Amino acid sequence: MKKTADIAIAILFAGFALGAFITAIAFSAWWHYITGCMFAILAYVCYKAD
Known part of the structure; x- marks a missing residue:
């Protein structure tokens, strides 16, 4: 069970990652x-942490 x-x-x-990608495109x-990739990895x- 995830906390x-x-x-x-x-x-x-994930929201930070999305914002970074939107900023990169804009x-x-x-x-x-x-930055977006780093936040996506985080x-x-x-999420996968037990």
């Missing part, structure tokens, strides 16, 4: 793709 906090943090990081800012790690 509610783990899921909430994963959703938060402003042609390539470094935001890296979200995955938080």
Whole structure:
């Protein structure tokens, strides 16, 4: 059973990742793709944590 906090943090990081990708597309800012990937990895790690 996943802890509610783990899921909430994963959703938060996923939101940051989505925001970073939107920023990267909107402003042609390539470094935001890296930021988005980092947040996506953090979200995955938080979600998969036991």
